[in-house]
Amino acid sequence: MAEYDYDVLVIGAGPGGYVAAIRAAQLGLKTACAESRETLGGTCLNVGCIPSKAMLHASEYFDAASNGTMAEMGIEVSPKLNLDAMHAQRRDAVKGLTGGIEFLFKKNKVDWKKGHATFQDAHTVKVGDETVTAKNIIIATGSSVTPLPGVEVDNDKQIVVDSTGALELKSVPKKMVVIGGGVIGLELGSVWRRLGAEVIVVEFLDKLLPGMDDDVRKEAGKIFKKQGMELRLSTKVTGCTVKGKKAMLTLEPSAGGDAETLEADCVLVSIGRKPNTDGLGLDAIGIETNKRGQIEVDHDFRTKVDGVWAIGDVVPGPMLAHKAEDEGIACAENVAGQTGIVNHDLIPGVVYTWPEFAGVGLTQDEAIEKMGGDKKAIKVGKFPMMANSRAKTNHEPEGFVKVIAEAETDRVLGVWAIASVAGTMIAQATQAMEFGATSEDIAYTCHAHPTHSEAIKEAAMGVQGKPIHI
Numbered sequence: 001m002a003e004y005d006y007d008v009l010v011i012g013a014g015p016g017g018y019v020a021a022i023r024a025a026q027l028g029l030k031t032a033c034a035e036s037r038e039t040l041g042g043t044c045l046n047v048g049c050i051p052s053k054a055m056l057h058a059s060e061y062f063d064a065a066s067n068g069t070m071a072e073m074g075i076e077v078s079p080k081l082n083l084d085a086m087h088a089q090r091r092d093a094v095k096g097l098t099g100g101i102e103f104l105f106k107k108n109k110v111d112w113k114k115g116h117a118t119f120q121d122a123h124t125v126k127v128g129d130e131t132v133t134a135k136n137i138i139i140a141t142g143s144s145v146t147p148l149p150g151v152e153v154d155n156d157k158q159i160v161v162d163s164t165g166a167l168e169l170k171s172v173p174k175k176m177v178v179i180g181g182g183v184i185g186l187e188l189g190s191v192w193r194r195l196g197a198e199v200i201v202v203e204f205l206d207k208l209l210p211g212m213d214d215d216v217r218k219e220a221g222k223i224f225k226k227q228g229m230e231l232r233l234s235t236k237v238t239g240c241t242v243k244g245k246k247a248m249l250t251l252e253p254s255a256g257g258d259a260e261t262l263e264a265d266c267v268l269v270s271i272g273r274k275p276n277t278d279g280l281g282l283d284a285i286g287i288e289t290n291k292r293g294q295i296e297v298d299h300d301f302r303t304k305v306d307g308v309w310a311i312g313d314v315v316p317g318p319m320l321a322h323k324a325e326d327e328g329i330a331c332a333e334n335v336a337g338q339t340g341i342v343n344h345d346l347i348p349g350v351v352y353t354w355p356e357f358a359g360v361g362l363t364q365d366e367a368i369e370k371m372g373g374d375k376k377a378i379k380v381g382k383f384p385m386m387a388n389s390r391a392k393t394n395h396e397p398e399g400f401v402k403v404i405a406e407a408e409t410d411r412v413l414g415v416w417a418i419a420s421v422a423g424t425m426i427a428q429a430t431q432a433m434e435f436g437a438t439s440e441d442i443a444y445t446c447h448a449h450p451t452h453s454e455a456i457k458e459a460a461m462g463v464q465g466k467p468i469h470i
Helices: 015-026 042-047 049-066 083-107 183-194 214-226 321-335 364-370 389-393 422-434 439-443 454-463
Strands: 006-011 031-035 111-114 117-121 124-127 130-139 143-145 175-179 198-202 230-232 235-243 246-253 260-264 266-269 273-275 308-310 349-351 356-361 378-384 400-406 412-419
Touching: 006 015, 006 321, 015 031, 015 042, 015 083, 015 130, 015 321, 031 130, 042 049, 042 083, 049 083, 049 183, 083 111, 130 321, 175 183, 175 260, 183 198, 183 266, 183 349, 198 235, 214 230, 214 356, 214 364, 214 400, 214 412, 246 266, 308 321, 349 422, 356 422, 364 378, 364 400, 364 412, 378 454, 389 454, 400 439, 400 454, 412 422, 412 454, 422 439, 422 454, 439 454
Parallel strands: 006 031, 006 130, 031 111, 130 308, 175 198, 175 266, 198 230
Antiparallel strands: 117 124, 124 130, 143 273, 235 246, 246 260, 349 356, 356 412, 378 400, 400 412
């Protein structure tokens, strides 16, 4: 009789968890995955990355038809919004992808244990009414919406909602207030603005998109204002009351000052996410979380408890699905005795608005700090998308590409882009940096013409002091 039921039990079937489970099974390990949702895929596939992109894509079509963009290209249409149909295509995309993971589990012989998982000891987990033992347990429980004190979310009423509720609005609100000028708030705010809502973004900091390069953040403010969003920067929300079908917010300057009130039909709370570690029974195995509620791990994703591993949003680092996926593969390979590695210095980030915002590596300020504060220790090349032939013909003039390199070695330290397809373009930069590319390497790599990616080449040529098209 085997000592354990499984070689590997993964807790959580999000992008990190389901990938870890499949990879472990591919490596010949008897594997199970515990998931309490009715469908696999976690937040990303069910109520996050995938459904939001479905709404973003559909709303882009509506916006292009209604704001005159299509008419400028000789396509005269008068669009009519069918919100029920738009929601239906979103749900269909989610259904197809979550069902696809269930198929992959069966194909790779991964057992799905349905229910909430709680540690009994380091090798024993209770999943629903079942007790499961495993030699190795991978925690991949993801994250959930961070609550905002003084603002109570009730998705059912559709007045004060979080990101999940914002995907299910049954009608377009007249006025939506988005609390938080980060990725989620700007993406979902963009959806409802395109469909006709007046959108006001309230951000505690003085610029949008914290964590991105400062030039990107400055340009973001200009772009979203031009699109019609009202930005209340350096402002905090101190309270919210709901009366009837309206919400009344209390606002103050972030640094303190006189309060004001703001009425809205819908309020979206999007101030960040927190690791899902409550209810796991971590105290039963002697694991404590850090100040951010994360589980500390070593380079191989081991926790301090032998046989217990952790990946994704519950460990330090950016809360991104692709980071979790790469960690899931690497962790499974480490469990199997192989060498799994993730380069956490090169995790690209993307905002899927119009245009898209993307970056990888260091910001300009971070690069200068790394060089001891010496501004001359770095070189910067910047190329505007309005000078890119593909962007020009596509009527997409907004944005730029920025390449940051070390002056002495020319090694690329960071790449930042604003373009309609910046999320796709950033993959080239990430791959180049993974292999230690210099700006000269990128500048002298032949790019197909006409493509948006030529802007990366041109920005790299700018680092070299040899720009062609500006």
